Amino acid sequence: MTTMQADVLSPVGTPPTSPFHPGHARYRLAPNLEVIQYGPAGTLVSRQPLLAMRLNTVGTALLSGLSTCRSRSLEELTARVPALSPMDAAVFLDGLARRRMVIREPTTPARWPSVLIIVAAHGRPAATLACVQSLLTLRYPRDHVDIMVVDDASDPPLGRSLAGLPVRVLRLDENAGQSAARNLAAVEAEAELLAFIDNDCTAVPDWLCELVPHFNDPGIAAVGGRVVAPLAAGPVAAFEAARSPLDMGSNGGPVGPREAVAYLPTCNLIVRRDVLLARGGFAADMRIGEDVDFIWRVVEGGGRIHYTPTGMVTHDHRVQLLPLLRRRADYASSEADLQRRHPAQGRIMHVPCAGLLAMLALTALSVAWPLGVALIAAAAGMIMAELAGKGRRLAEMGVALSRRTMVASVMRGHIASLYHLGCDVTRYYGVPLACIAVIWSPLLPAAAVLLLAAPVGDHIRLKPRLALPAFIGLFWLEMAAYQWGVWRGCVARRCWRPLLPTIRWRR
DSSP: TOOOOOBBOOOOOOOOOOOGGGGGOOOETTTTTEEETTTEEEEEEEEEEEEEEEHHHHHHHHHHHHHOOOEHHHHHHHTOOOOOOOHHHHHHHHHHHHHSSSEEOOOOSSOOOOOOEEEEEEEHHHHHHHHHHHHHTTTTTTGGGGEEEEEEEEOOGGGGTTTTTSSSSEEEEEEEOOOHHHHHHHOOOOOOOOEEEETEEETTHHHHHHHHGGGGGEEEEEEEEEOOOOOOOHHHHEEEEEEEEOOOOOOOEESSTTSSSSOOOOGEEEHHHHHHHHSSSOOOOOOSSSHHHHHHHHHTOOOEEEEEEEEEEOOOOOOHHHHHHHHHHHHHHHHHHHHHHGGGGEEEEEEEEEHHHHHHHHHHHHHOOOOOOHHHHHHHHHHHHHHHHHHHHHHHHHHOOHHHHHHHHHHHHHHHHHHHHHHHHHHHOOOOOOOHHHSSSGGGHHHHHHHHHHHHHHHHHHHHSSOOHHHHHHHHHHHHHHHHHHHHHHHHHHHGGGGGEEEEEEE
């Protein structure tokens, strides 16, 4: 949009055209963002990460009407800028929403679409009954929602435990797998939307009401919500509650292989029926990773997918160590298959230059200390140059931040980069790294930092009901199981892409 001019420390680019009617959403600023005005123009500033966007008078007037705690409609916002149409404002705001600078919230639909809830189930009659009972209490127009349980050759049949309940049971005589079961239900369906939940989950009463409004946007192909755990009982349950791969976290946003949320699990997913059928449904030959494959196929086909953490279901996580580790290895074994099916979505490993220099310095100090000191000086020099450059650009944009604020923001960014590097290294190469460090002691300090960065960071960030030493031990066991699964899948599929990422260097 030509009326908005952006000059940013991290390039934002030109927002694409807004694909939906502008009256279907409300907007608010993301946390830690503010508009700083100087005269009629201003700057949109984030302190974490440190980012600034220069705004002209129109952009300043539009964004100054937003706050982080209250959302506003486009009509309310454009009333402040009569020269700006709601559609042009939506184009600009949606571009910021895709970059998580603005939060877009849907409005209540004028007409609630029809929904078929599909529960693909094999065994677990008591859990299936609890799941269905939670669905019968949903706060959604009753004449617009139906429930179908696909009994995937359970013994005894699940229909017995569901007798007398207003649900449809589709019985399969032979076990077809959850993907095939969901596909059969989709073919049988007549509803506009298909909502998937597993029979070891229960839904909160507002589950559909939180997710369905996002389909006001005709460009949205699928929406998913958060998968949380029941109250933890024991260390493994507490660890799983904090580190479950089904829980996509508390921050909503777009979903895709290059997004912060890479995929959505099918135990909490709503899809347009026509989109699912057009994409051929879930891959029936995949027993693990079929949800990731489906999400990526939809995104590669041009569909948009959104994650909304307020649309929650509760999942009965594993509470014993061996089943948890076995499941992690199974999940990991699907990576090679996914890479074969989606070669364009290869794994990317972000390597911070300053962090790498610091790790090399830790190793060099015990071998050739002058080299180690030189590497520390080089890392410090890079950080100081970054501080000076960002401070100069902020000053040019009329933004005055204290040196303490800038140093804290930049250092948090470098700590976050080191955390993500530690996550990558521990997940894919932690076992061989630990073995090499034991054999060659100069590597121990750097290896310790990398192997501790992720579990310590997660303990601080996630606040599990678990002591730090126990959390670190379970984290390392989980990562060792995951590595075994990745290597097992690579050997089985003769595909080594999960272990050979594309390196992206970061300052």
